[in-house]
Amino acid sequence: MTKAKEYITTIKEDIKHRDPDQSEFQEAAFAVLDSLEPVLEQHPEYIAANLLARIVEPERVLQFRVPWQDDAGNYQVNRGFRVQFNSAIGPYKGGLRFHPSVNLSTVKFLGFEQIFKNSLTGLPIGGGKGGSDFDPKGKSDNEIMRFCQSFMTELARHIGPDLDVPAGDIGVGGREVGYLFGAYKRLRGFQNGVLTGKGLTFGGSAARTEATGYGLLYYTQAMLHAHEDKLQSKKIKISGSGNVAIYALQKAAELGATVLTVSDSNGYVYDPTGIDTAQVQQIKEIERGRIADYAQRVKTAEYHTGSVWDLDIDYDIALPCATQNEISEAQAQAMVAQHVSYVAEGANMPSQPEAVQVYHENGIFYGPAKAANAGGVAVSALEMSQNSERLSWDFRQVNDDLENIMHDIFTKSEESAKRYGLDHDYQAGANIAGFEKVAQAMMAQGLV
Structure with a gap:
């Protein structure tokens, strides 16, 4: 066992001892820690400074x-x-x-x-x-x-x-x-900079509503481009029908893909001709209804109870946008059989660890939540900038900045994975790229 691996194991055991009942936190922390071994091997000063123990404990x-x-x-x-x-x-x-x-x-x-x-x-x-x-x-x-x-x-x-x-x-x-x-x-x-996601009349930003869903598709577009592929004509499963799912659906359609499903906590609709964004917006944003209503209004759609990930159809891209841990190991195995090539997460950690392992083992290119759904917080930060300047940028400017940020996130993740010999492991690449910036700042600031 390398010194880096031994150090990571020690930190994980400390977390289990201190927070034995915090399974969600343990899952998130361990997923990051396990990917940092090559970084720690090249930077023993992080071990000497006990940096991981400091970063896993909230301030x-x-x-x-x-x-x-x-x-x-x-x-x-x-x-x-x-x-x-x-x-x-x-x-x-x-x-x-x-x-x-x-x-x-x-x-x-x-x-x-x-x-x-x-x-x-x-x-x-x-x-x-x-x-x-x-x-x-x-x-x-x-x-x-x-x-x-x-x-x-x-x-x-x-x-x-x-x-x-x-x-x-x-x-x-x-x-x-x-x-x-x-x-x-x-x-x-x-103090209009104290919250983001505000209304446009009191300091909010254009494109904030669309940001996470649009950003998810910009990230997915960059991932496909890296493999000389494109979104046009791709078939997509989306879970969820909230803000992220609706605007992911809208942008996917704009980019030439066909979205086959959306869902809520009761069940899902499947429309082989492509989900109609306007109908979903009417039901969920205006009427605050259930997604079952969609099948009553669109003749080509079917409604089913249960998880959208149990629907047995062939498709190309999975965009989980509902909630954490919604995709199990068995459902990930079904994706393999259904010829899925890409998974990009719109929700926070929607894939269970065992499902992620299935993606890696079967060559499914995987965009983790911390990278793929960062569009929302990116535009929130742009809203902070506008508030500081006492300015409002138009939709096109914010959307262009969002697209550039999401493409850059993918590029940084890809480059970090390659730099440490991790091939197309975009999960590890995202963890490393995010960690290295924070680690450098913490080391420069001393004991914080």
Whole structure:
């Protein structure tokens, strides 16, 4: 066992001992640590500085009570979280997730991933994440407003334009960001750089809504180009029907691909003629309905309960855009049988570790979430720049910058993989490229 491998093993054992019940965080941390052995072999000074032990421990973890009142006058209590993980290259940056599954392990896993995702963008932002186990589904606008106001009453003490800049995530869209910003403004005054994903009338950025989905396709386009391939005429499975999935669907169609599926937590629709973006937007964004409604309106579509990854059809590209751990080992094996050539992740870590191993073993080119879905945080950082300049850039400028950033992320990941003899392992390449920038900054800043 090399000294680097021994050091990584020690760090993993420490994580298991300190956080034995945080399975989501362990999964994210171990996936990164296991890919860093060649870097540590070339940089023994990182081992001497115990850099990995410092990078896997958040700089700050906040957990707080969020009391709020529902429309019936009953008092409710949820938990709020903010993990400020690493500020070596800039202020903490990462979304807020409102979903019943949110706990400390989930927030730490997302925050740890965010360190390297943000580093890959090339922009000066550190890693953080937050949220609550509050479920916006079925709540009235007034209930969501009251919850957001209570949540921000505590969070406002710990964030700021040069300290920590939250954004949206699952369950936190434009409506929630607006309520959160309004509450912050009443507490601290107007600081339009304190949250991103804002409305265009109060400091938001053009293309922010589209950014993660569009960015996913720009990354996928770059990955195909590296293999002398192109998106035109490709058949694609997309999971999910939220913001990321909708704009991935829209951009894929613009680039000449045919998207065969979208889904929600109940089931999926399959349309061999290609999913209609406008219909999905009408159902999900305007009516806030279920994806089953699509099959009732489009004659060529079929609705099925269960996972879209169990649908047995041949296709070329998988774009999971729903949630973490949605693709199992067996479903990845099915992708192999269905002649899938590329997987690029729009959701955060949607492929279980065993599924990722199947991709690697069977020659499926794999774009991990921290690289492929970085478009959202990239445009969030561009929103911060616009806020600092007191300017608003037009859609074309932001979209062009996004496309360049996503192509650059792929290029950096590819070059890092090749530099360490890892061939087309874009997962390891992304981990290494993201880590090296943060590691250099931490070493330069001393004991931080």
